Amino acid sequence: MTHRFGHWARWRLPGLVARLGLLLAVLAHAPAVRALDNITLVLSEEGQAYTEVADKIRQVVGQKNGPKVETLSLQAFLGRQGEMAKGGSRVVVAVGLAAAQAAAALDSRVPVLSVLVPRATFETLARERGRQGDSRGFSAIYLDQPFARQLQLIRFALPDRSRVGVLAGAVAAEQLPLLQAAGKGSRLKINVEKVSREDDVIPSLRQLLRDSDVLLAVPDPLVYNRNTIQGLLLTTYRYQIPVVGFSLSYVRAGALVAVYSVPPQIGQQVGEMLLGLAGDRNPALPPPQYPKYFSVSVNYQVARSMGIEVDNEAVLYDKVRRAGEQEP
Amino acid sequence: MAGLCAGAADGQELLAENAYLGEVPVVLTVSRLAQPQDEAPAAVTVIDRQMIKDSGAWELADVFRLVPGMYVAYHASSAYTTNSAVSYHGLSDAYSRRMQVLVDGRSVYSPLFGGVLWSDIPLALDDIERIEVIRGPNSAMYGANSFLGIINIITRHSTEEQGTFLSVSKGTGRSEGVARHGGRIGDLSYRVTASLRNDDGLDERVVNPIQNNNTWGYNKTDDKKIRLLTFRADYRASPVDEVEFQFGYNGGDRQEGLVSDAFYPRWKSVDNHFELLRWRSQLGVGNELSLQFYHSYEGSKDTLLSNPAESGYAGLTYNADMIAQRYDLEAQHTFSPSAATRLVWGGSARLDRVYSPLYLNRQQAVASHLSRLFANLEWRVEPRLTLNVGGMAENNDFTGTDVMPRAALNWHFLPGQTLRVGRSSATRTPSLLESKADYRFRVPTGFPAPLPAQADLIYRYAAATLKPERIVSSEIGYLGEFSSVKADLRLFRDEVSDMIGFYRNNVCNTVGGLTPAGVLCLGGNNFSMRNSGNAVIKGFEAQFDWRLGPDTRLLYGFSHAKVSSNDEDGTPYTASVPTNSQNLMVTHRFGSGWSGSLMGYQVGETKAIGGSLVNSYRRWDGRVAKQFKIGRSNAEAALIVQNLSNERSWEYDFDNQLPGRAAWANLRLEY
Numbered sequence: 001m002t003h004r005f006g007h008w009a010r011w012r013l014p015g016l017v018a019r020l021g022l023l024l025a026v027l028a029h030a031p032a033v034r035a036l037d038n039i040t041l042v043l044s045e046e047g048q049a050y051t052e053v054a055d056k057i058r059q060v061v062g063q064k065n066g067p068k069v070e071t072l073s074l075q076a077f078l079g080r081q082g083e084m085a086k087g088g089s090r091v092v093v094a095v096g097l098a099a100a101q102a103a104a105a106l107d108s109r110v111p112v113l114s115v116l117v118p119r120a121t122f123e124t125l126a127r128e129r130g131r132q133g134d135s136r137g138f139s140a141i142y143l144d145q146p147f148a149r150q151l152q153l154i155r156f157a158l159p160d161r162s163r164v165g166v167l168a169g170a171v172a173a174e175q176l177p178l179l180q181a182a183g184k185g186s187r188l189k190i191n192v193e194k195v196s197r198e199d200d201v202i203p204s205l206r207q208l209l210r211d212s213d214v215l216l217a218v219p220d221p222l223v224y225n226r227n228t229i230q231g232l233l234l235t236t237y238r239y240q241i242p243v244v245g246f247s248l249s250y251v252r253a254g255a256l257v258a259v260y261s262v263p264p265q266i267g268q269q270v271g272e273m274l275l276g277l278a279g280d281r282n283p284a285l286p287p288p289q290y291p292k293y294f295s296v297s298v299n300y301q302v303a304r305s306m307g308i309e310v311d312n313e314a315v316l317y318d319k320v321r322r323a324g325e326q327e328p
Numbered sequence: 329m330a331g332l333c334a335g336a337a338d339g340q341e342l343l344a345e346n347a348y349l350g351e352v353p354v355v356l357t358v359s360r361l362a363q364p365q366d367e368a369p370a371a372v373t374v375i376d377r378q379m380i381k382d383s384g385a386w387e388l389a390d391v392f393r394l395v396p397g398m399y400v401a402y403h404a405s406s407a408y409t410t411n412s413a414v415s416y417h418g419l420s421d422a423y424s425r426r427m428q429v430l431v432d433g434r435s436v437y438s439p440l441f442g443g444v445l446w447s448d449i450p451l452a453l454d455d456i457e458r459i460e461v462i463r464g465p466n467s468a469m470y471g472a473n474s475f476l477g478i479i480n481i482i483t484r485h486s487t488e489e490q491g492t493f494l495s496v497s498k499g500t501g502r503s504e505g506v507a508r509h510g511g512r513i514g515d516l517s518y519r520v521t522a523s524l525r526n527d528d529g530l531d532e533r534v535v536n537p538i539q540n541n542n543t544w545g546y547n548k549t550d551d552k553k554i555r556l557l558t559f560r561a562d563y564r565a566s567p568v569d570e571v572e573f574q575f576g577y578n579g580g581d582r583q584e585g586l587v588s589d590a591f592y593p594r595w596k597s598v599d600n601h602f603e604l605l606r607w608r609s610q611l612g613v614g615n616e617l618s619l620q621f622y623h624s625y626e627g628s629k630d631t632l633l634s635n636p637a638e639s640g641y642a643g644l645t646y647n648a649d650m651i652a653q654r655y656d657l658e659a660q661h662t663f664s665p666s667a668a669t670r671l672v673w674g675g676s677a678r679l680d681r682v683y684s685p686l687y688l689n690r691q692q693a694v695a696s697h698l699s700r701l702f703a704n705l706e707w708r709v710e711p712r713l714t715l716n717v718g719g720m721a722e723n724n725d726f727t728g729t730d731v732m733p734r735a736a737l738n739w740h741f742l743p744g745q746t747l748r749v750g751r752s753s754a755t756r757t758p759s760l761l762e763s764k765a766d767y768r769f770r771v772p773t774g775f776p777a778p779l780p781a782q783a784d785l786i787y788r789y790a791a792a793t794l795k796p797e798r799i800v801s802s803e804i805g806y807l808g809e810f811s812s813v814k815a816d817l818r819l820f821r822d823e824v825s826d827m828i829g830f831y832r833n834n835v836c837n838t839v840g841g842l843t844p845a846g847v848l849c850l851g852g853n854n855f856s857m858r859n860s861g862n863a864v865i866k867g868f869e870a871q872f873d874w875r876l877g878p879d880t881r882l883l884y885g886f887s888h889a890k891v892s893s894n895d896e897d898g899t900p901y902t903a904s905v906p907t908n909s910q911n912l913m914v915t916h917r918f919g920s921g922w923s924g925s926l927m928g929y930q931v932g933e934t935k936a937i938g939g940s941l942v943n944s945y946r947r948w949d950g951r952v953a954k955q956f957k958i959g960r961s962n963a964e965a966a967l968i969v970q971n972l973s974n975e976r977s978w979e980y981d982f983d984n985q986l987p988g989r990a991a992w993a994n995l996r997l998e999y
Contacts, residue, residue, distance in 0.1 A: 049349045097344040116345040124342055143348050171341055199491045203962065203998070211878075219347040227512055229352055230564070231487030238376070238457060240364075246348060252613055253352040253567075260348065301614035301664075307364030309711070 035279050036067040037088030042077040042103055044096025044116075052263035053095050053116060053270065060271025066278045074099055084110050089281050093270060097121060104129045104138070111285050114140040115270050116263065118219065120174055122288060139285035141269055144246065145259050146290045147175075147182035149324055150216060153259045153296065154188065154244055156319040157310050158214055165212025165241075166192045167205055169222030179218070201228045202235055209239040216244045217255065229253065240306050251297040257310065258297055259320060265293035296320060351567040361469075361662060361672045361704060366746040366807045369716035369736030371463040371818045373871060373885075377484075380456060382915045382925040384951040384968040386502065386527075386992075388453060389414050389446045392479070393929050394911050395461045396869045396885030401980030403529055404939065409548040410529060410582045412446045413936065413980050416463065416477035417822060417865050417889060418905025421938040422980065426756055426797070428474035431481045432574065434604055434622045437473055439652045439680040439696070440687065442759025448600050448626070450576025452521045452558050454495065454506055457484045463869065464820065465801050467754030468718040468734035471676075471700055475756045475799055476822065486510055486517040486562045492999055499968075499992020501528035518561040525554040529583070534985045535976045544982050546586070549593040553580040568610040577601040584630060586983065590639035596630035596648070614670065615663040626652040632686075641771055651683040651693065673703035682760050687788075689766035696725045696760060704734075714738040722755075726763045727796045730755045744809035751803075755796035762828050762857050765790045773848055783848035789835045791856040799824045816871040827861025829899040863893035863901045879917040886910045899937055906932030906944070921955035936980050945977030947986070961999035968992055 041057060043050040054071050061069055072080070077099070084090060085107040092112045094103035100114035104125055114122055119142040123132070131138040154164060164183070168176060173194060183190045193208035195201055201223055209215070215236055217224060224232070233254040236243050245255030248262070269292045277283035296317040303310045310316070365372055373395045385391045389412035392398045397416055404413035405422035413422045420426055423443025429436050436449050462478040470478050489510040497504040503526050510519035529550035558576040565571055578600045585593035602624035609617045630648035634641040660674035678698040685691055704718030719733040736750030767788035773780055803820040835842060836851035843849040867889030874882040887909050893901035909932055915925040927949040935941040953966035974989040 044345075049345065097342060116349075118343045118345075118348070121342045121344070143345055171343055202488055202490065219343055221341055221343065221347070224347070226515075226564075227517075228487070230562075231485060231490070234485050235488060247350075247352070249350065249352040263349070299613060301670075304367070304670075305362040305364060307366055 035089075035281060036091060036274075036277060036283055038090040039067050039069045039274055040077075040084065040090060040092045041069065041071045042074060042092060042094045042099040043071065044074055044094075044098035044100075046073070049116065049263045050095050053267040056264045056267025057093065057271045057274065060268060061274050061278070066275070074102060078102060081106060089283070091274065091277065091283055091285075093274075100125060100140075104131070108134070108137055111137045111139075111283060113270065113273070113285055114138075115266055116143050118142060118144045119288070119290075120171065135287040136284035140288040141266060141273070142288065142290050143261065143266065144219070144290075145261070145294060146324075147179045149259055149290075149294070149320060150244060150246075151182055151186060151188055152320045152323045153257060153316070154214055154216065155186070156316055156323075157244075157257045157298070158242065158308070161213040161242075162187050162189055163212045163214070164188050164190050165208040165215045166190060166218055167195060167201070167208055167215070167220075167223050168192055168218060169195050169220040172218040172220035172223065175218055179216075195223055198222060198225075198228060202231050205232060205235055206239075209236065209241050212241060214242055214244060217246055217250065219246055237302075237305075242302070242306060242308060248295070248297050251299045254299065254302055256299055256302050256306070256308065257316070259294055260297075261291035261294045265295070266291060268293055361670065361706060363706065365816075366740065366809075367706070367714045367716075367738055369718075369734065369738070369748070369750055370466055370752070371748075371803070371805050371816060371869070371871075373461040373463060373816075375459040375461070377457055379883075379913070380453065380459075382923075382951060383913060383927055384925070384949045384970060385453065386968075386970065387412065387447055388449070388451065391459065392461070394883065394885065394913060394927075395463070396871050396911065397463060397867075397887035397889065397909070398461070398477075399906060399909070399931065399934065399936070401936070401939075401984060402986060403548055403550040403984055404936075404980035406548075406586065406938070406981075407584075408441075408445055409584055409586065410447055410550045410552045413939075414444070414446065414479075415936070416461075417867075418891065418934075418936070419476065419824065419827065419863065419865075419901060420904065420936060422936070425759065426473070426475040427477045427479065428470050429479045429481070430470065432483055432604065433606070433620060433658075434602065434624065435654070435656070436624070438626065438759075439654055440650065440682050440684055440760050442473065442756075442761065445626075447527075447552060447554060448578055448582075448598055450556065450558060450578040450600055450602055451481065451483070452506065452508075452523055452556055454493070454508065454523075455483045455489075455519075455521055455558055455560075457482050457488070463818070464750075464803060465752045465754035465799050465822075466734065467722075467732035468702065468720050468752065469704055471702070471720055472722050472724070472730065472732070472755050472757045472796065475754050475797070483558075483560065484519070486519045486560050487512075489519040490517070493996065494998075495994060495996040497992050497994040500990040501987065502526065502990075502992055515564040516561055518559065521556070521558045523554070523556045525552075525556070527552045527554070530984065531987050534983070535988065546588070547983050547985055549583040549585050549587065551583045553582075554578060555580040570608050572604070572606040572608070574604040575601070582628075588638055590635060591632040591646075592635045594630070594633065596628050599625070599627040599629075601625050611663075616661070618660045619658070620660075621657045622654075623656075624654045626650070644769070644771060646686060646769060648686045649683070650686070651681075653681045653693075655679045668708040670706045671703065675699070675701045680760070687761055687767050688764055689768060694760060694764060698722065698724045698757075712740045714740075716750075722757075724757050726758050726794065727755075730757075730796055746805075746807040748803070748805035748807070750805070751800070753798070753800045755798055757796050758794040758828055758857075761788075763790055763794060765857070770847065780846050780848040782846065783850050784843045786835055786842065786849065786851045786854045789833070789839070789842070789851070789854050789856055791833055791835055791839055792858055794828055794857060795826050795859050797824065797826050797828060797859070812875045814873040816869075818869045820865070820867055820869070822863075822865040824861070824863045824865070826859035827863065827896075827899075827901070828857050828859055829861045829897045830855040831858060831860065831897040858897075860896040861893065861899055861901060862896065863891050865889055865891050865905065879919075881913075881915050883913040884910070885912075900935045901937070903933075903935035903941070904937050906934045908932045922952070923955070924950070924952045926950050931979075934980075939980040940982045942978040942980065942982070945975060945979075945986075946973070947975060947977070948972040958997065959999075961997050963995070963997045966994045966996075968994060 094100040103112045122140040242256035245258035401413040425442045460480040493508040495506040506523040508521040530547035563571045604622040606620040632646040634644040636642040656678040658676035662672040681693040683693040702720040707715045717735045723729045734752035765788045768786040801822045806817040808815040833856035834851040836849035870886045872884045912928040932944045969991040
């Protein structure tokens, strides 16, 4: 549409007339084009996070005279899986892992966009379903942040710290090549300590903290769970080593800083992506991508207790965002 | 919400959204107000777990030799002969009366003597996470008796101590076994530590006694058998609520007495325990509420038997049992009234009940009450300027209400460079013994009627109402952080007044009606207490922490202090603090699991209150250790040697000669 607007503008018609004409053209034109008919949102379960994503998508997509948006519980979706390939063109948005797993079983003619799913999980899912090469039909907006963004945050929040410790169980270990790649060329040195049992988490952490001046938390069910998290945060606090968390909860609990996306931010990105597809009868999903919208939070109490000066959140966010834009 | 992960087809765990979106339990702070050192209103020496291990400390009291300005004497007291003296800036007798000691927020300051019986605390050295020693008064934060310094001992949270730990030690005059297990049941984590320790204390005989103008040939009888059990459970009631329970027991037999004393040396049995319950709730970021209750029980069973050669009486026995109980309830709230300020405030109420027929001459327990209200504000006036102001109002049965204010300004004049100016006033409440002592022995006179057949020999009698002791301490401190060195310098001036000292007072002449009819009053050897002492301590302290390399660390402390006083009532205030003392600790990790540390201590000539003049001395301790694996377990074997140069020096008194070179091996296993 912007293209068409530009085209008209170049004809130097009086602005008002041009805009009115455009509006009329769009209004008259829209029903005539055969576009995307249905968007089906499948929510893994009831809960605030899922409804927030769904509400945001509706809000963004619903602004235009677009496709019909329908929200299904996982239960309802499982009962109606057979209908998905029928009744006009459709995109299924699976919100959360359980929905993504269910939607991955659909007829491959129905494009499925998985959201609120971490990258590693999505990749495993795609591999298992043999759909790695098929991002047009099976794509995602990841829940986790790119490592480059997390390292930028460390750079800006803790400029005089360069030894980044990572405690990794089997799940996080798979992410390490990505992390190492992101760290390449930066002045940050990444130290990894691997853990294979829950009882080893704290001893391994102590070992790691001897050579690290910041701990980057990479989600791993063995390392970061309700049993370990308190001992983990306490230990880092005692070593006076700040933790870079991966959610707002972590910052509230005692991490110094985190970059993360909240469900409405993910919903916004999904909505915008769907808007871009709305004109296509046979939409092709863009390749899987990281969150475009994100937040940075700082626990200033922790900063103060550790004697660390940290920029205010808005400044930090701005620095991280700009650094991200400059990257290829 | 869904679990943290869901199983995928091939059994590989998949990370689900809840890892990012779920709640995380909030970790609560441990001290009153968690502050970095350069924002704190006082000089602080931090001794962490690693330092405790590296230092080769055998007992808790050993650890304080690493604190500049701290004076430690091994087995110093003449009553409670297994007890160590730990004092900061002198002015101390054997019981550390002028210092506050807290373990996880619980005061272990004895209700009867007003000091700390170091080896009787229900606390395992291996449970300690860190010790923060506040050098200087801080009654505004911690109440009366936080007079010359505060020792804050923090034990490990049970979530930090999962799995099993075993440690055995054996060597010169000592042996110990420690076992600990930490586990979890749902949202409850716990740890249990049990240990047995036998310690022969000082050598029986003094080696080469002709020093310090003394020729005395015997040390104290001070063997001890310590049975210890500690338990801690932390229950995570919700992401923002935590309930903590602790129990500790320290018991066993201790030797008591001196070879040449009116009573024979003997074994007494000790039974100490405590229970603590604490609830902490995080109301918001930096907004924390805590409620704590504890009960402690300090008991010992001891019977005195007169030694005719020294006392002139045969076969007299006296009940020296003691039971001191404390009940304490405290509420505390920490929050940020504005972006630049943090406030901690709260209050507490305490009941002490002490039974000590020997020292109080009463068959019933004596109760005393204490209540407190405190508030401390940290205000970041601007990023480079922090102001800490606070105060405590305290009411007790002995001296009424006292108010203890404090203020300090920290100026970060350059990044990593801080100047601190502070002024703090504190009080020390007279101990129960000082307020109510009635220490006497009933003896037969041998007179035939009509003269009395019995007499009371009175040795210590509280004849007057005492005021609290007062201190006003001013200081200028500097903290500097350089690439590999942290420096902490401090100039101080402590003005102490109304110190409670002894004076000779024949109470049989000055106080009437002290003995019942038919009992003669003999008070010629009695001492009473009065607020007579005044002293000004001026000095300088330095502490350096130098990271010589990734594997090498050097810690050095130096203290210079001068006391000016008229030594009222003959109390040696001026000589009670060594003019110069220094401590050094070097640790190095050699690689392949080997590590070593070397500690050096030098303490100037001292005459502590109630002690005798002892020469300056040097002492070197060393430790080498090798870490290795046995299967999946981490193991460490260490050899520790105290007093490497076999120096036979004295601490505190002429019957407290440090043992010569003492070595022991320690093997520890963690799985």
